[in-house]
Amino acid sequence: xxxTWVGAVAVLAASAAFALAQQSPGTAWISAGxxxxxxxxxxxxxxTGRIGLLFSSGPVDMKAHPFFTPLGKNGxxxxxxxxPAYGMSFSAEAARELWKRTSGKDPLFAxxxxxxxxxxxxxxxxxxxxxLQRGLIRVFLPVxxxxxxxINVVNDPTGCNTNPIYGLNSPTPTVSVYRxxxxxxxxxYVTGPAPRIVLKLGALADTDxxxxxxxxxxxxxxxxxxxxxxxxxxxxxxxxxxxxxxxxQLQKIVEFENQVYVAQIFDRSAGSLAEPGGxxxxxxxxxxxxxxxxxxxxxxxxxxxxxxxxxxGGDSAEEQFRxxxxxxxxxxxxxxxxxxxxxHINSIGLGxxxxxxCATCHNHQMTGQDLxxxxxxxxxxxxxxxxxxxxxxxxxDLPVFKITCKPEAxxxxxxxxxxxxxxxxxxxxxxxxxxxGSIVMQQFRGLSARAxxxxxxxxKNLRELVDYYDRRFDMKLSExxxxxxxxxxxxx
Amino acid sequence: xxxxxxAVLLLAHTAAAQQLNFVTCPIVRDTRTVxxxxxxxxxxxxxxxxxxxxxxxQYPPQLLHEVLVEGTIDKGPRVxxxxxxxPVKLSVMPEINQACNTILPAExxxxxxxxxxxxxxxxxxxxxxxxxxPAPPVRPAPPFVEREWKVLYDFDSAFLFSRDTRTVxxxxxxAVASKAKRIEIEAHRGATLLSNGKVLVEGESVAAQRAERVxxxxxxxxxxxxxxxxxxxxxxxxxxxxxxxxxRFVSIRVSP
Numbered sequence: 220x221x222x223t224w225v226g227a228v229a230v231l232a233a234s235a236a237f238a239l240a241q242q243s244p245g246t247a248w249i250s251a252g253x254x255x256x257x258x259x260x261x262x263x264x265x266x267t268g269r270i271g272l273l274f275s276s277g278p279v280d281m282k283a284h285p286f287f288t289p290l291g292k293n294g295x296x297x298x299x300x301x302x303p304a305y306g307m308s309f310s311a312e313a314a315r316e317l318w319k320r321t322s323g324k325d326p327l328f329a330x331x332x333x334x335x336x337x338x339x340x341x342x343x344x345x346x347x348x349x350x351l352q353r354g355l356i357r358v359f360l361p362v363x364x365x366x367x368x369x370i371n372v373v374n375d376p377t378g379c380n381t382n383p384i385y386g387l388n389s390p391t392p393t394v395s396v397y398r399x400x401x402x403x404x405x406x407x408y409v410t411g412p413a414p415r416i417v418l419k420l421g422a423l424a425d426t427d428x429x430x431x432x433x434x435x436x437x438x439x440x441x442x443x444x445x446x447x448x449x450x451x452x453x454x455x456x457x458x459x460x461x462x463x464x465x466x467x468q469l470q471k472i473v474e475f476e477n478q479v480y481v482a483q484i485f486d487r488s489a490g491s492l493a494e495p496g497g498x499x500x501x502x503x504x505x506x507x508x509x510x511x512x513x514x515x516x517x518x519x520x521x522x523x524x525x526x527x528x529x530x531x532g533g534d535s536a537e538e539q540f541r542x543x544x545x546x547x548x549x550x551x552x553x554x555x556x557x558x559x560x561x562x563h564i565n566s567i568g569l570g571x572x573x574x575x576x577c578a579t580c581h582n583h584q585m586t587g588q589d590l591x592x593x594x595x596x597x598x599x600x601x602x603x604x605x606x607x608x609x610x611x612x613x614x615x616d617l618p619v620f621k622i623t624c625k626p627e628a629x630x631x632x633x634x635x636x637x638x639x640x641x642x643x644x645x646x647x648x649x650x651x652x653x654x655x656g657s658i659v660m661q662q663f664r665g666l667s668a669r670a671x672x673x674x675x676x677x678x679k680n681l682r683e684l685v686d687y688y689d690r691r692f693d694m695k696l697s698e699x700x701x702x703x704x705x706x707x708x709x710x711x
Numbered sequence: 712x713x714x715x716x717x718a719v720l721l722l723a724h725t726a727a728a729q730q731l732n733f734v735t736c737p738i739v740r741d742t743r744t745v746x747x748x749x750x751x752x753x754x755x756x757x758x759x760x761x762x763x764x765x766x767x768x769q770y771p772p773q774l775l776h777e778v779l780v781e782g783t784i785d786k787g788p789r790v791x792x793x794x795x796x797x798p799v800k801l802s803v804m805p806e807i808n809q810a811c812n813t814i815l816p817a818e819x820x821x822x823x824x825x826x827x828x829x830x831x832x833x834x835x836x837x838x839x840x841x842x843x844x845p846a847p848p849v850r851p852a853p854p855f856v857e858r859e860w861k862v863l864y865d866f867d868s869a870f871l872f873s874r875d876t877r878t879v880x881x882x883x884x885x886a887v888a889s890k891a892k893r894i895e896i897e898a899h900r901g902a903t904l905l906s907n908g909k910v911l912v913e914g915e916s917v918a919a920q921r922a923e924r925v926x927x928x929x930x931x932x933x934x935x936x937x938x939x940x941x942x943x944x945x946x947x948x949x950x951x952x953x954x955x956x957x958x959r960f961v962s963i964r965v966s967p
Contacts, residue, residue, distance in 0.1 A: 423928060555830050
């Protein structure tokens with residue numbers, strides 16, 4: 220399998236894509252407007268090995284392709300934030316390299332949302348600190364008309380939320396939050412068929428405006444767009460500052476996105492991740508061939524299938540590492556802990572606390588998202604469990620808002636009626652107090668290419684991510700267990 | 712004759728004594744398997760429910776919240792160290808109470824009752840008792856007659872849990888299949904008489920919220936909006952201490 224893969228890449232050696240694949244991650248950045256052909260199968264180096272990218276419809280000609288071509292005035296294209304070499308997202312490290320290489324002139328750093336606020340001097344690095352340090356894009360949203368809460372800014376390190384033009388008290392009151400771009404790959408798992416009723420909401424799912432069919436509400440941090448098509452339009456007009464975008468362009472963007480598969484394909488310690496007889500979940504070809512919509516929170520058809528073939532271990536460093544990965548998979552599936560105070564998990568009838576495992580919430584086979592519409596309040600953005608310093612006055616990066624629920628509203632189930640948050644999440648769309656801090660969980664694939672993690676880019680690496688969960692749920696993981704989990708996540 | 716009256720009164724008193732309605736912090740009791748949820752009232756410990764999943768008939772309470780317990784003392788043996796209440800209706804009270812935060816460790820001799828779902832992922836291992844798969848949806852068929860469904864609620868809540876949305880879904884399917892001429896929604900606000908004599912009354916707007924959510928769901932599931940009539944009953948009934956959970960409801964009457 221590995222030979223076939225390498226062979227396939229070799230055959231395409233003449234293509235522009237292959238040339239890109241041989242470069243370091245920094246120079247593999249595809250600027251908007253780049254022409255050339257991307258091979259159907261490509262590998263890109265990462266800090267721990269290589270990720271594999273597979274276009275199931277074959278090579279992609281970037282020339283005039285709307286995913287790769289600027290559609291608006293700021294020079295951005297979809298590819299600006301969804302880079303093949305970075306798991307169809309990008310890393311903060313890649314953003315820093317790009318800043319250095321282009322002196323901050325690349326469209327990624329566009330004032331509209333590639334800086335902390337458009338009013339800041341755009342030629343200065345510090346005006347883009349959230350993008351450069353955490354890989355965050357500014358998302359600016361109105362407060363919903365039906366909001367069950369009032370919102371006040373209590374700390375505004377970027378200045379945007381108190382700015383008279385862009386802020387909460389501007390003529391068009393706007394809340395600026397800062398979020399990581401999500402990976403535009405493996406989307407058949409993310410946008411798959413959805414039930415009409417969302418379990419977590421006890422209400423109807425959003426629907427596709429074109430077909431009226433329910434949608435999965437699982438591919439944006441706040442589930443604000445129903446389909447890839449509406450998201451593409453919104454992104455072109457917002458992030459891309461386009462004046463217009465045609466249906467044909469949107470269709471082509473969606474067609475492209477729907478056939479991109481990404482996963483780690485080689486790990487420096489584990490070796491090839493796509494060899495015959497290995498764990499069947501690994502590699503982008505597995506992502507392309509597997510069926511979406513399978514619930515994996517069970518011990519017979521698990522979330523990431525079986526790592527049995529790696530359990531035996533051995534004397535070599537590779538065998539020992541693989542055994543660690545297999546142990547990590549078991550910890551993910553079977554290590555019990557008190558899962559508590561998570562809105563839309565504990566609050567939907569499961570009880571609080573719930574003695575379960577990681578796979579309870581991260582249950583969608585192959586991706587580790589939630590098969591149900593996925594926004595939950597893990598706590599990453601809400602005080603006191605947020606990922607920021609304990610005192611908000613010590614937080615140098617993110618804004619802090621005070622949310623006060625109106626008396627007639629149902630309060631947040633675990634934080635009550637006054638909530639301090641760095642990102643209200645879904646509540647900025649639903650207007651519900653109970654949704655403050657609820658954010659759609661992300662895929663686990665191709666992680667090594669797209670640090671930092673969590674929606675607010677607060678976990679610089681997988682160790683920090685695992686440490687957060689260990690603290691959050693008092694999991695009492697040993698050092699070996701933590702490393703096993705890190706190794707497991709790293710090969711996905 | 713006097714003796715008969717006395718006997719009836721005694722029986723009534725005994726029956727009343729078996730019903731317990733109280734608000735307290737739930738207590739989580741860990742076990743070797745899944746945790747149990749308990750509650751203390753007047754110096755006694757009662758067993759409420761065990762952790763299962765959303766297919767369960769009764770959902771567990773939540774730490775950080777008080778629970779309204781409305782149950783009947785069961786004569787069976789203690790479960791998880793507590794006197795079982797059966798049947799029991801549990802309502803998670805909406806406001807936060809930080810004092811509700813007790814988790815007791817597992818102890819030898821205290822076992823959770825059997826459940827179909829272990830603490831980890833679901834299983835088909837020998838000895839496991841998996842939940843029966845949900846019955847496949849049955850397409851309503853004629854003859855179509857007037858039918859009624861009832862959604863019962865937790866105290867002060869308009870949330871439709873999984874079990875409730877299934878009920879509304881059935882009503883919607885029936886309305887669509889029967890081309891219902893009239894769908895009558897009646898939403899009620901309840902009250903509860905606690906065992907200590909105190910009366911709890913639900914919030915004023917809860918009946919309207921219940922109606923709105925059910926109507927939205929029904930229409931979204933295909934019921935003809937023109938056929939939907941809504942009546943909101945915001946005056947709470949006089950609670951009796953035994954049938955109070957049934958006063959928190961929405962009825963859906965479908966007339967073909």
